[in-house]
Amino acid sequence: MSEHIAPGTADAPDGQASPGGFRPTAVAATELGAIGRWVGLTVAGAAADVHVTGISLNSRTVERGDLYVALPGSARHGADFAATAIESGAVAVLTDDAGARLLALAPDISVPVLVVDEPRAVVGRLSALIYRSQATDGSSPSLFGVTGTNGKTTTTYFVNSLLQALGKRTGLIGTIEIVAGGDPIPSLLTTPESTDVHALLALMRERGLDAASMEVSSHAVSFRRVDGVVFDVVGFTNLTQDHLDLHGTMEEYFRTKAELFTEERARAAVVTVDDEWGRRLAAEAGLPVTTLSTLPAAPSGSADWTVIEPRPRGLGTEFTLRSSTGVELRVHTGLPGSFNVSNAALALVMVLAGGADPAEVQAALDASDPFTVAVPGRMQLVSAQPAAVVDFAHNPDALARALEAVRSTDPASRVIVVFGATGQRDQGKRPSMGAIAARLADVVIVSDDDPHDEDAAAIRADVLVGATDAKESERLDCQIMEVFPRDEAIRKAVELAAARDTILVAGRGHEVWQEVKGVNLALDDRVELRKALTARGFTVLEDDRIES
Template sequence: MQNRKGEDFLKLKDLIENIDVLETNVGDFDKDITDIAYNSKNAKEGSAFVCIKGFKTDGHEYIDEAIQNGARLIVVDEFFDTSKIKGKIDYIKTSNTRKALAVMSANFFAHPSKDFLLIGVTGTNGKTSTTFMIKSILEAHGQKVGLIGTIKNMIGSKEIEAQHTTPESYDLQKLFWQMRNEGVDSVVMEVSSHSLELFRVYASDFDVGVFTNLTQDHLDFHGTMENYFSAKLKLFGMSKKRVINADDSWGKRIIEMYPDCMTYAKDSNATVCARNIKLYVNKNQFDLWYNDKKEEILLNIPGLFSIYNSLAAAACCILLGIELDTIKKGLEELKAVPGRFEIVESNEKFTVVIDYAHTPDGLLNLMRTVNEVADGRKVLLFGCGGDRDRAKRPIMGEIAGRMADFVIVTSDNPRTEDPLKIIADILEGIKKTNVEYVVIPDRYEAIKYAIKNARENDFIVLAGKGHETYQILKDRTIPFDEREVVKNILKELRE
């Protein structure tokens, strides 16, 4: 693997430039380092191994394995007893190995994000759709665009499967390097709160940071909403320019901190706004306003939340100097975002829609959209993920009970938790309402029940899985693409 100037190595002194060195036994800083590993299994001859404390394992426990695999340098954190490795190999002690990994990775790949326009989108909801919209606008502007996010990574039209919303810092810098080598002009990426807190995007050169909204999620990781907000806020300290949702209460706080930012909102005092909004089952119409300029937009993605996402994308691209007619072209050419209010094509007299909504605010916005466009009963099928924020479960249950006519409570990705205990948490909220509901833990059977008992004009909403093509159970991950599930069930019921 070649990096700077086509070389297959980097001098150690260049690799560790700008990292915090607290202690070292390195004698020769001119020696060559061939690669970086944060998993001991990936260490190879001449590489540097950076010890990362994960949620389940600690890289410091695998130093010997990394050495056996050929590591030439070990990077440890300030609390590690270096007497355990003295005499075995060169080491560097640093205050934060996650931060060191990010800086070293950027150094190794010659800071690729400096060679293209980098846009980061953060927020609880809307990140995926907003990045797809920005990509479409930039492509309408004639750019070759890289995309990094929840659904997939892309270089132009070439797809690369995504493992995390935001990759680990080494993998991210390697992906940037690959994108630069393939001639991208700009990269738009989702930036999760985890990635900001864990320094995955540290040492990346952000030209624009975009904020969509902040609502309850990931409190199992962050603990409080203030901590969650503080993590998101880091992106805007790293960005040269900022685009902020002025209708969001947390967004208002960011605007106070960065008064020179670009703002967007619906029908309010912001730089970019939407007026004359018309919502339909499979599209939206609205007037996009920027100062005294207006463009009529026909958006192929329904829902008020989609208008907010398009405003975020438009504001970002206006900030980059793109004209409104190009923004209109880019927004209107985007036909859909996988798993975001995605209507399953069928010849039935009812409608089935798949959506990724998995937070209280996401579910509320989804059902508000359904209420705007549905003629018949609103049937909502959903669950909550295991090993994640428990506090949101009864909240989502209450929202479901208030917003739907009939609720089917089922499993999402239960992971290592008992699905029935997750469902019990959801029912605490549902029981505060008068909605009729049924519990069917097996998601396939739950979807089958919804379709088998559908009435004419029913609007069946499958929430939580969206673009995912799998289900994570306690002991295995199984294929589970809801588009295919729905089609198979319809075929089965017709036979």
């Protein structure tokens, strides 16, 4: 999912409502006086005895007993919605000076108001205090966090799948869904707001879960969505160009990721050292680090764990993971691509860093094949002839890896790619993605991703410049075309495909809505691809099936 939520209040028009259903059923009350002291304020008189049993940034999800946090947004201030929050049961408001001035003008604010300089700077730790989200008595689930540009979603699914194979009850907080031991809840953000994160962790503890995995995006760190969270193990996949619209430079992007790798935020780390950013992170991290190399050509002993002897098995790969002390584990993933070898190896080493016994892990790998779990929209196979794959690849590195992964050994097989670029995001990656597609695909169909409020034709033009320049300057033998809207582009790809070809629809993965000029249009690449394949008489696979 492309992160595009502004760092303002969830009540502001430019934000989205936080999803509900995250809270534990019982929360011990915290007196407002104690909350006041915690943020450096004195709450006098009867107000100090007000009992707080929840916290919310969103007036639409306030429950009785909540502390409502009114944050400034880019268009509206959360204080504008305080009356709604109070009607829903908020017993107090926390805000800044601007919010306090707005509340002073409102005639119907009948609850105590706490004023601090930067409410967002305290809301995460306040949420941890109110929900007691990570107990010190061992009753809280072990928490695994995964960060990096690419591979976060698949790695968290792999961590959970391996833990389940080890007999653990698990939870998940991520791009696709949130699971807390019950039915999945569709996710709006890679990482929810800090109020929801802490409520979820408390819910997982209440339900007796053993462990949980969480995707941690750079947006989550920048917008303080994981403040107050302490991970048992945090893992790093890689760092490539993305989100520079937020961070400005790769250096700032790296520094944001690196904030997770401190003793304040995690107890241990596993860092993939396949790129220079990973090697730097491993050297600079302020907590115990286990290093992982997944490159076949890596020198022996260059990392604590190394992937060796990768070899094809079906659509996936089997490989050996060897430690610097001589421990070896036999591993298989049914998902295609060398990057899924990296994801599986990282998940495995994270579980080991969390205290799992290698012998028990090997038994679980042999018995359950946990890294062949289907991950919606991540190298998801829709048909076998032609091979038709939907993937979330939405930046240059991910697109290159996906195209390399789907290339058949059959010299007569062509790769047909459908992709675009997201509007109002890092514009510098658009020509790069076009050039990569021209180099690695035989037929390049440039279409729309999520234009948002930007002109879709202008976005396609930026991508096409990169593709056509690469084709001309490098004398590439590929066909380039522009087809829109996206469902028509998918139908065109299928129309051009022969049974031995491969179709890759990249960029949107599991997403089911396309945002165009503020309107969400129903669009699921997997559904459109299945429909187009069926219409041509090709056989499609069952939903989420992985062939191995």
